[in-house]
Amino acid sequence: MPASKRDQLLATAERLFYEQGFHATGIDRIVAAAGVVRMTLYNHFASKEALVAAVLQARHERFLASLEAAMAAAAPGQATLALVDAHGDWLERYSRHGCIMAKAMGEFAEHSAEIHAMAAGAKADLLARLEAAVARDGLDHQAGLARRLFLALEGSNTAVALLGPETALADTRALAETLIATARGVTP
Template sequence: MSSSNPSSSKREQLLNTALVLFYREGYHATGIDRILAESGVAKMTLYKHFKSKDELILAALEARHARSLEYFRAGARLPPREAILAVFDSLHGYLQQSDFRGCAFIHAAAEFHDREHPIHRQAAEHKDFIERFFHEQLQRLGLAEPGKLARQLQYLMEGVLVMAHMHGPADQALEAREAAEILLRSAGL
């Protein structure tokens, strides 16, 4: 039983190193040798856990998604209007982190632009999850047809990520929060 802990620990080391490097430098630009050197893990160990670099990227994206899932689940416990606006408050905090480099999922979709590629599909699934979050909150508020407004809220969020990445983080999320409030009010919410 204790032998599984070191194996799990090495897998986490690889995954955490890959998460940082992929996010900071890009998926294609980050080579396996660099991940191995920075993680201190042997190549055999890498291939024991991940059959390919693509599999490692998929695992890294899944780990990022799991972190987001925790946040959105916590937000779903708030009253729905607050949950929607809290997304923008949290996003503002995220932009202020010193290692902010944009959205890992947008980067993945851009680098793996074929919509049928598993990495692109996984990035798209993450974005679908966010739209569903907004959709569910709007349903909780009693909006009969929340699809369009859910997408509009997501467009605000995605625009924040892109513009903060392109121009540097500032108050994009706070300004988008104001726009979200206007959209909610105009929907009678």
């Protein structure tokens, strides 16, 4: 089934925003790459900012769905590591050059409180999923564990571009295993 024009615009804009930056990517570049006319874009999105918001929302929903699926399929006591692995899989497949939400926070900090808040909210959602996974694994008694894991995952968002996915993700998983083992009172 062919993608709708709206979906085509979202996919094209997401790719270009991620590769080239939000502010560096103009509407003309997006419509040309999507193979539509400018009016088609404005029939679906009131402004470039509305397009950015839609791109971030759609990407975030896909990301959360991947985390939720991994946690749901995890064996008892393994939800946290399943989430860490799902985050790593996402980075390897879709974010080899860093996190689009972090990019949005940087580019929109001074330009759009709404977009900045949306991207920051996505980060808060990741932390909330980590808190849920830690609780599901019975580790919520360990104050700050979810936050420390969050910092490790956020670090991998940057490290993947520098160290490559294999090294960055292996090191992130090893760190997560150590944090979890320590929380369980097991010497790693």
